[in-house]
Amino acid sequence: MGARKPADLLFASLADASRRQLLTLLNAGAQSAPALARKLNMSRASALGHLDVLREAGWVEVACDEHGEALYSKRSQAEKLFFAECTALQTPAGPEPGDALDAQAAAWAREWPAEDVNVYLIGQRLLRLSAHIDQALKEAAASQGILPAELLLLDALLTSGPPYRQSPTQLQKPLAMTLGGITKCVSRLEQMGLVERTPDPTDGRGILVRMKPQARKILEKILSEATYGTDWVASSHMAPERRATLSSLLRELQLYADAEAARRSGEGE
Incomplete structure (x- = not known):
């Protein structure tokens, strides 16, 4: 579990759109928080808050210029780890351990074993x-x-x-x-x-x-x-072929749901 923590933090920190935009801007090189805030039309405090999250996750590092101003830059090591994790996600793996929903479903199944x-x-x-x-x-x-x-x-x-x-x-x-x-x-x-x-x-x-x-x-x-x-x-x-499979399965499920909704609507008329 401990070995996964850095990668997990990298992914979790990207859940916010503003943080993803900040990383995109940092592709151009090191920049100060005020400069980044102006480009994203947000307050300096908000920019600093997002940058702190990215720094703690390992995405960015901070250094001071000759005037003492903090400059933020993207860490190449973080990007390499991120893409390595993305590659690993595309590689078929063995069964994943159950999550909270699996446990909830197991409890449900005990109550309704015939379903x-x-x-x-x-x-x-x-x-x-x-x-x-x-x-x-x-x-x-x-x-x-x-x-x-x-x-x-x-x-x-x-x-x-x-x-x-x-x-x-x-x-x-x-x-x-x-x-x-x-x-x-x-x-x-x-x-x-x-x-x-x-x-x-x-x-x-x-x-x-x-x-x-x-x-x-x-x-x-x-x-x-x-x-x-x-x-x-x-x-x-997800790997492209798995996305395609999921898309096809969701389409099938939607068609069944649409048909059932139409049937019920017809019965109610």
Whole structure:
């Protein structure tokens, strides 16, 4: 356990988007806390707090220049250890020791021996993962001054393909939102100059929502600044073929869930 501690700290310290941004900035060389704070538009105290976490985890080291100002730089040894751990994560290993959820599931199985404990575990793990995904969405949206629902709406317009426009009704399915909620998001994004409403040429009374170039820049900025959430970082640690397998299994599970929801909805009508 003791041998794992340095690597564990390296990974844990990257859970915060601001700390990942600080490390990205330090790729350019040693810099002072005030300079880093200005570039990230945060207070000096906040920058120092994040830098302290990175220093304790082993990511950065600090030295003073000839004027006595503290300069922070990335430790190459930490980066080497980090990438070595990432490589190890892609190597198939033996069975992992059980975690708290496995213990919880074992207790559940004792109470309900006739049920498949994996069905219980799948639900419990998805619940915990959904919390990570929800937090990641909030962090990514907040980094660009928009709300999570607004970020999802922009993503839905982007994935609709050129000319990146949809009717509010078309947006309902990918967003799983009410028309009122979509209208509210569109109004805010329109005020920010990120979308515009235009008449629907196929429906005299309808409108289309079109994503403007400024909105695409926001989506690009989230990726270029590496403001990735915990869920994204966690997925990147998996080998590509395992990610593909997981994606396929989750799709299968979603299809079954969608079909069951549709069946229940039909029974209620």
